[in-house]
Amino acid sequence: MHGHQLRLLAEQEHVNLWTDITVGALYGAIKRLATEGLIVETRVEREGAYPERQVWQISEAGRESLRSMRLDGLRAIVVKPDPFDLALTKLDTDRLDHLPETVQGRIQTLEAMIADSESHRIHVDKYLTKAEKFVMGHKTERLRAEVAWHTALLERLPDIIADERARKDTPDHD
Numbered sequence: 001m002h003g004h005q006l007r008l009l010a011e012q013e014h015v016n017l018w019t020d021i022t023v024g025a026l027y028g029a030i031k032r033l034a035t036e037g038l039i040v041e042t043r044v045e046r047e048g049a050y051p052e053r054q055v056w057q058i059s060e061a062g063r064e065s066l067r068s069m070r071l072d073g074l075r076a077i078v079v080k081p082d083p084f085d086l087a088l089t090k091l092d093t094d095r096l097d098h099l100p101e102t103v104q105g106r107i108q109t110l111e112a113m114i115a116d117s118e119s120h121r122i123h124v125d126k127y128l129t130k131a132e133k134f135v136m137g138h139k140t141e142r143l144r145a146e147v148a149w150h151t152a153l154l155e156r157l158p159d160i161i162a163d164e165r166a167r168k169d170t171p172d173h174d
Contacts, residue, residue, distance in 0.1 A: 007027075033056075033062065037062075099160075
């Protein structure tokens with residue numbers, strides 16, 4: 001498969017929804033894969049007046065790496081730190097009155113993301129395998145969990161704000 005074919009396939013498969021790889025970054029990725037020996041050039045072809053294209057295939061080392069990555073992907077649990085959590089623990093005590101509005105805005109944004117995710121899933125449903133459909137629902141469920149957490153936070157904000165105001169007057173508080 002040459003780079004252009006791979007790019008078209010990536011667009012067709014909507015890789016941007018599954019990974020943090022952009023379609024435009026594929027050519028750089030091809031070079032890195034070739035440098036690492038994970039793909040090998042099988043031939044160069046030319047159609048009409050178009051430029052020559054290198055055709056690549058996965059190497060045995062690439063197959064082994066792919067097997068390993070698949071297994072790692074199935075085993076690894078990824079929970080990334082959320083900058084919001086740090087910001088919540090280091091509040092600006094002069095802006096505490098704005099916090100409920102900020103949290104409510106985050107809830108609205110998350111709910112819009114859920115609606116977009118569900119709309120997109122409905123739109124592409126006929127093209128998806130059973131596993132892909134299930135995976136697409138995973139994002140939505142994670143977003144719903146975020147809404148539930150933020151809603152609980154919103155309910156506890158009066159206590160959190162009162163605590164921050166009380167701590168503001170202590171000598172150890174910055």
